[in-house]
Each structure stands twice: as C-alpha cells, then as structure tokens.
Amino acid sequence: MLDLTAHFAKFRAAAPERINLAAHSHHDWPDVTFAAQAECWLDAARLAGDKWNLVFGVLIPRVQAGIARQLHLPDPSTIAVGPNTHEFLRRLLSCFTANRPTRILTSDAEFHTARRQLERLEEDGLVAVARISAEPFDTFTERFHAACAKGEHDLVFVSQVFFTSSATSGNLRTLVEAVPSQDTFIVIDGYHGFMARPTDLSAIAGRIFYLAGGYKYAMAGEGCCFMHCPPAYGPRPRDTGWFADFGALAGPNGKSVGYPEHGGRFLGATFDPSGLYRLAAVLDWLALEHITVEQIHLHARALMKRFLDGLDVMQIEGLRISDLVTPFGTKAEHGNFLTFRTPRAAEIEEKLASVHLHCDHRGDRLRFGFGICTNARDVDQALARVARAIAG
Template sequence: AAGPVVEWGHNTHELVSRLMTAKLGRDGELRVLTTDAEFVSVKRQLGALAAHARGLLAADDADEFLLRDPSAESLGRSVRTVVSCGALRIDCVPAEPPGTLQDRFVAAASSRSARYNFLYCSQVVFSTQQTIVTDVGAFAARVHASLPPPLPPLRGRAEGPDDRPYLVVDGYHAFLAVPTSFPPDAPLFYVGGLLKHAACGPNAAFVTLPPGARPEPLLTGWLADPSALESGGGRLGDPITFAEGSRLAGGTPAFGTALEVFCASMSLRKRLGVTVEATHAHVMLLHASLLRGLPPEGPISTRSLLPPQPEPVRAHALCFRQGSGGVAGAAAALLAKRGVGVDARGD
C-alpha cells in the first residue's frame, strides 16, 4: 500500500510554523491545543503569538485563566488558557502526570467552546524524555473521534481534509529510537528530523500528511512552486500554487547532504539487519546495566531517578531530578570533569 505524502523542510520549527499559517489562512483563526512540555522552539513561537495578542488586549483581559472543562477536571487537571483573543486561542494541557496525559488531551480536544483547529503534542517530551504518546495511530484516532462536529466550511466550499482540525504529533525525539508505526491513512501530521537519533546531519526535517491534506501556508517561501519561475514569477495578485514536496520547504533545499547520508545509513542498516527494534532493545540493555549500578543516594541515584517507563515505549534517555536548575547544572559540570557527558534541562 502507498504510504502517506511526505513534505521536507530544513527543521521542524519551520514545518510546524507553516502548518499553523495554513490553518490560520484556511479557517480565518488559529485555535491551538498543546501541552506545557513542548520543545523550546514551539514554546517560543506560540509565546510570540500570545504576546502579540496580549498587546491588543486590555490588561485585565490578558490574564491567564483556567478553562473549566468538566471532562478534563474529572481527570484531575484543568486546561490552562494562555491567551484567547479574537482569531487566536492557545490552551495547554499539563504534561504531568504523564500516565494520564493522553486521556486529558483527548478530553480537552472535545471542547465545543474551544473548537480547536490545531492540536500539537510531542510523542516524547523534550524536558523529561518521557513517551507521552505511546501509540501514535490510536492516539490520532481517539483525538479525532473526540472532536466536536465541524462547522460549515468558509465561503461555501465543499469540505475537504484541510477543513478538519490539524493534529500534529512531533516525533523528533522518537524517530529511529522508539519503535513507531501508524496506518498510512492515520489522520495526523507526523513530524521528525534527521539530526537526533538518525545522526545524519542538520537542516533536514519531514512531515507526513494525512490522506488528501494539501496545506497552503500563508508563509509560502519562495520555492513553494518552482514552476512559477517559468513564467517569470507571475504577477502580484495571481493565484498562489503549491508543488508536491515543496509546499512547506520555504527556501532553496539545503537538506540534500543529510538525505544522502540518511539513505546510505538506511541501506546499511537493512543489509546488516539493524532495525529500530534491535537498536531499541540494545539501548534497553544499556539502561538495565546502568540501573543495576546506581547508588541509593547522590545526584545520579535511585533516589533522584525519574521512574523509567516500560521498555517498549521508553525513550533512550534516563532522567534524574536534582531539585533545581542550579543543582542540575552543578551535577552536569561535576560529571563532565569525570568524562561523563550529560544534558541538564531544568531541574
């Protein structure tokens, strides 16, 4: 069976930002549901939009408040509205506790008052490296099943895939690490990149498109349709067209080298029988070896260890809480002096 359409870009931030503008242009508004544990680039982008919207509001109206969603509150946590102003709304679901995140996200997505049209959630969160979307396909199906009935499309057009809410699952910290599969007709945009676990170099990211979806971003990029160059670029006001594979790319493709390395790496893996599942199993053995040797106390100990998730869904980093950013930084510096490289994120 044919797989989903794949669009390429230089980084996931660029791809996700363009998807946001596509939904804004299509619906005339952007209503975002996300979590409070996303990577810094998404936090910054949504924060910039929120700050701009707040600048258009009176001070009393710009305060953060809780969206009282009974179904979400029944699960123990409320959804926090970061900003709600005219054509922009941004709500976030607390990622803690991770065990109930999927249920709480699905419950929030069902809000008839919010009517989210852009839902974004990482498969593995950056801060704690915990897998919060354990089954991508099932999660997508649950989210879409919970969404309220759609409103009529704008301008009387026939409803298509791009009139439905966009669900984006960011798999950057899971791609080629946590075994992942989902049906080719799954209703989601799956985002990933070739730098982290693929180790193929920077400036290459991808997003799979759900069946029939053809986003048309407001931030088009000069290479959205190379055929426009054949007519001298057209005239201002001409219809905007998009070519498959470059509608989200933005500028001149600079990901050729990373793609070549990726293709060579995948060919070598195939010849050697090195699957994602085999790599994951090897890392789990390394985890087990480390966990057996942990002391009961200290910066890296059973006491500070964030409880590991079950091996089938566990990401490839173990995390240890230090209580504060300062202590975490000091622990990282101490370990570095002993030749151990660690990454300090928050506490």
C-alpha cells in the first residue's frame, strides 16, 4: 500500500473534511497540476497566438510520449488529442460509407457517450447495433467473442472496464484475435482502464483504436482526452477539423482535403490546452517518482480489501459482500472501484455525503473508487463515517 497523499496537499487542504471515494469519477489532482495550470496561463501571456507552436511542437509530443509509455505503444505519433472522447467517437463513425447503415457490435453497459449517440443514430437508421449483455460477467468474454467471430460488423466497440460494475471485458489481445476481418474497426473505451489497470498494447497497436482521458485515473481533470489510432484505419474521417491540417499530406487524386498519416488525422479544431499541461505534469511526475500502473492497481486493490473487510463486520443492507455486482478476490479481474447493487443506492449516497464521505450512484448501483490520492488512514476514517451515518 502506498501513501502519496502529501503530493495532493492542495486538493486535500481545499476541502479537509472530505474523503473522496468517488475516485472512479473525479480524482483529486496532484499538486504538480497546479503549477502546470499556471504554466499554461504564463505561456499564453508570453506567447499569445504563438503558443500553438509550443502546444504542437513541445506539449503534445510530451503528452504523446507519456501516454505511449503507459500503454507500451511503439509510436507516440499514433496518438490524437482532444477535449473529450465523444469527438473521437463521431470521427470514427464518420469513417464509414454513407450508403448503408454502419454495422456495430457493442455491449449493453457502455458509457452514455456511446450509448446515447448510437441510440440516436439508430432512430434514423444510420447504424445497426447488436448489443451483447454484459451480465453475467463470467461468460461475457465468451459470448462477445462468439458474436465477433460471425464477422458481420464494421465496428466493434467495447469498454475495457465497464463503468456500471468495474468488471472487465476480458483480454484485449484475444478480442482482436476473435475478429476475423482485418477491415473491422476495433475500438476500446479505456476510460476506466487507463492508469487503473496495467495495459500493454504493444502486440495489438496496429489493430485497435484505444480512447481514454485524464478526467479519472490519470488525475488531470477535464479537457485532455486522447485516442490511439492504428495506421491505415480511417485515413480520411469526414468529421474533421482544421487542426488535422497541421502537417497534412496532399489530398489524393481528385481530392483537395489532405490528412496526415499519423494520429493527427483524427484531430478536431481549437481547444483549451490547459488540460494537456496538467496531463503532461502528472505523467512526468509519475515517471520521476517511479510510480507504475501496476503499483497503482495493487494500491487500489489493497484499499478496496480494507474497505470491504470493514464493511463486512457491519453487515449493512446494500453494503454487504453479497451486494457486490462484480466479485472481489485474488482471481477477480476488475477496475479500481467497487459497485454494490442496492435499491438504497441514492439513500446511502446522500447519508454518506452528509458526513463528507463522497461516492456516487447510477440507478441501483452504488460506486466507491480508490486511487493514490487516498491512503489507509482515509479508508479507516471512511469506515468510521459509514458506521456513524448508516450502521449507527
């Protein structure tokens, strides 16, 4: 178990009464991001419009290198950056032919970014979506891979870790192997996996798209999302912004709109670069401190076990081990948060908020997240507050 809370002094001091167990949603930011935010402002003051030379020439390559290091990507230039993952989803969808519905395979547990967008496109007959139930989790991989093997899809889109449960969708390499057509786009939503679970894309970097961002486990806040773009897939998305023109190649014969071959082909338009400053600072800080994702994941698992052991003694309806959506144990594959299924989810969240213990719920699912902004002492205090607010 780690204790890195001293590196989060500013966030913790701003709300000293708060214990943040909503770290699957909004992590505390380490102090290095405060200096990075100021650096962004000072660069704008010093350079004005010339700051974009610094953003594209220094900052983005720095972020790309940090992300590539975490994901074991062979070429950092395959990474495109943007303010949110929805922009990337739109551009991916714009890569497909417009003369028939795009055939998509996904799960029924995707985040609202994909769920809402795909449902809306279905209404107009622009996509045809097959959804595989995420539950039961112990058979999801088998069922999803069997659906992939039919080879009927233009796009396979699935979360690395499901936001509704913390369950994983299985080994990414075997997923790639289950898709028979090399023309099928394979897209992994890594938002709950990036910086939470050790992820090595080196063997499949030429075959999958991987999108994630800094809002959650990368501890960098909003506005700093990214997508790894395998070469040759989606060379000319119709949804394109002027930033994709930087370094663009000449357009193909008969075409006037050129695209670069690297990840920049999926860039959009002008955005606030401050999130990239924060993300670069976090990635550099982790490297300097020799903190790995393996350590982060083991730390989160240790805190989760400590929390569950404490709850087990209390036997609170809705917070029992038997109420967990995804089992927890040495052999359980899951993300860095716990999800309980209970009709009391909203009630429990409200009671815990009244004692400054923060979690969140989605319908009947109550979620508690853990990261390196939290230590064992925080968990012990959280358990005491649970006892005071609910058990007592």
